[in-house]
Amino acid sequence: xxxxxxxxxxxxxxxxxxxxxxxxxxxxxAFDNGRAGLDAIRELSPDVVLVDRRLGDxxxxxxxxxxxxxxxxxxxxxxxxCSETRDIVTAIRRGACDYVTKPxxxxxxxxxxxxxxxxxxxPPARQKLVIICPKKAA
Numbered sequence: 001x002x003x004x005x006x007x008x009x010x011x012x013x014x015x016x017x018x019x020x021x022x023x024x025x026x027x028x029x030a031f032d033n034g035r036a037g038l039d040a041i042r043e044l045s046p047d048v049v050l051v052d053r054r055l056g057d058x059x060x061x062x063x064x065x066x067x068x069x070x071x072x073x074x075x076x077x078x079x080x081x082c083s084e085t086r087d088i089v090t091a092i093r094r095g096a097c098d099y100v101t102k103p104x105x106x107x108x109x110x111x112x113x114x115x116x117x118x119x120x121x122x123p124p125a126r127q128k129l130v131i132i133c134p135k136k137a138a
Contacts, residue, residue, distance in 0.1 A: 001025040002047035002117055007063060008079070009056045013102070017038035017050055017079065020109050034058030038066055045071040048116045050109070053080030053087065061094050068095035075116035079104065 004026045008014040011032065015055035018030045029044070034055040041049060049067055053060040055123040064076045078091040090098045097119050098112040 001027065002113070003044065004025045004029075004048045004050065004113065005037055005044070005046045006030045007032075007034055007049065007051040007055065007060070009033060009052060009054075013052070013079075017109060020106050021050075021113060024110060024113070026113070027088055034060070034063045038063055038070075041067045041074060042070045046074055048113055049074055049076045050079050050113070051076060053082045053091070061090055064091060065094045065097050075119050077112045077116055079109070079112075081137055 001024065004021045006014060006017045006021065006028060008017060008030075009032050014030050014032055018028045021028045027081065029040055029046075031040060032052075033059050037049070039050070040046075049063075051060045051063050054061070059079055060080065067074055067076055075097045076095055077098045077100060078096045079100045080087065083101045091099050097116050100108050100112050104114065
């Protein structure tokens with residue numbers, strides 16, 4: 001299966017994400033801070049990285065940007081309690097291929113990892129993101 005790095009500073013969530021990925025047969029390395037996670041990404045070039053938005057020592061958005069620079073084939077999935085459109089758009093622009101909001105269901109993580117693994121490769125340097133919002137009923 002895939003090599004996955006999980007970066008999450010809240011121990012119960014770190015354990016849950018790691019357990020979910022291992023249950024799917026993936027090799028998982030877990031880190032409770034961004035710097036250690038980034039060092040591992042640079043060294044190992046994992047297939048997928050699951051990263052929290054707000055880490056104690058760094059910002060998850062910076063982790064995604066640096067991960068994409070040092071390991072372009074690594075697919076990043078942001079897992080965050082932040083559900084504001086601005087945060088989601090910023091994560092995608094920095095290189096995340098998916099965004100899962102907390103609290104999440106196990107199936108959401110499994111699906112995000114599977115989508116990341118199916119993704120054909122490095123996205124173009126500049127992407128156009130279109131968000132369509134339905135009109136409210138009068």
